[in-house]
Amino acid sequence: MLANCGPRLTRVFNSGSVHVTRDGAAWQVVDEAGAVLARAGTVIFANGPAARAMAQAATLPLSAVRGQVTHIDAAGAPALPLVLCREAYITPPTDGVCSFGASYDMDADPALRQSSQDANLANIRDLLQDPGIGIGAPLRGRVGFRCVAPDRLPLVGHLPDVDAAGGLERLREVPRHPGLHALLGYASRGLIWAPLAAELLAAQLDGEPLPLEANLVDALDPARFVLRARRSRMQQKPTDGQDF
Helix, strand or coil, rough: CHHHHHHHCCCCCCCEEEEEEECCEEEEEEEECCCCEEEECCCCCCCCCHHHHHHCCCCCCCCEEEEEEEEEEHCCCCCCCCECCCCCCCCCEEEEEEEECCCCCCCCCCCCCHHHHHHHHHHHHHHHHCCCCCCCCCEEEEEEEECCCCCCCCCHHHHHHHCCCCCCHHHHHEEEEEEEEEEECCCCCCCHHHHHHHHHHHHHHHCCCCCCCHHHHHCCCHHHHHHHHHHHHHCCCCCCCCCC
């Protein structure tokens, strides 16, 4: 997919920690040594929970939820023509391996562990009503981290400038960082949500008709949390003459 972009895309990998700074009418992506890696008028944060390491996105209420996927040899799993999914999922074999999972763990351990594999196996055995699946299977798979917002909806659109936010009532009143946008918070549904979210953001950037209704666009706006925080403060603020 990257190669299909041809010369329109410059790829820079393994740059370590970076930060984004404003330089006139553009943004600069700068590495730890101070070298400028890229410069553009539009920047999209699409880096999951790591977005909070960026000063402009540090207040976004994003969390990382650990997920361990288990791999077993296809010979030890039923022959399925499609993905089976309920509380857990199992895939048809790819290169002789079936994948299933994934765990939902509230810690940052990147290593495979037996307890998560056992939980995955229990879910798959329950899903398939087959207590023999995975008996004696070695600890194999991978660990990833989902980017999750409190309302379990993605963050798509123009990033709010929290420091500039004042007395606000509507999303359109929230100040924004010029040229900074987000594609974040896909939680457990990245393969489903990512294409639609990308299309929505592309339409916003190009001034095209949006692929979603206005109320759904508002529900995905990263600035929604600014308004919610303000409303929460207003509800907690005592009125004159009352003690709380």
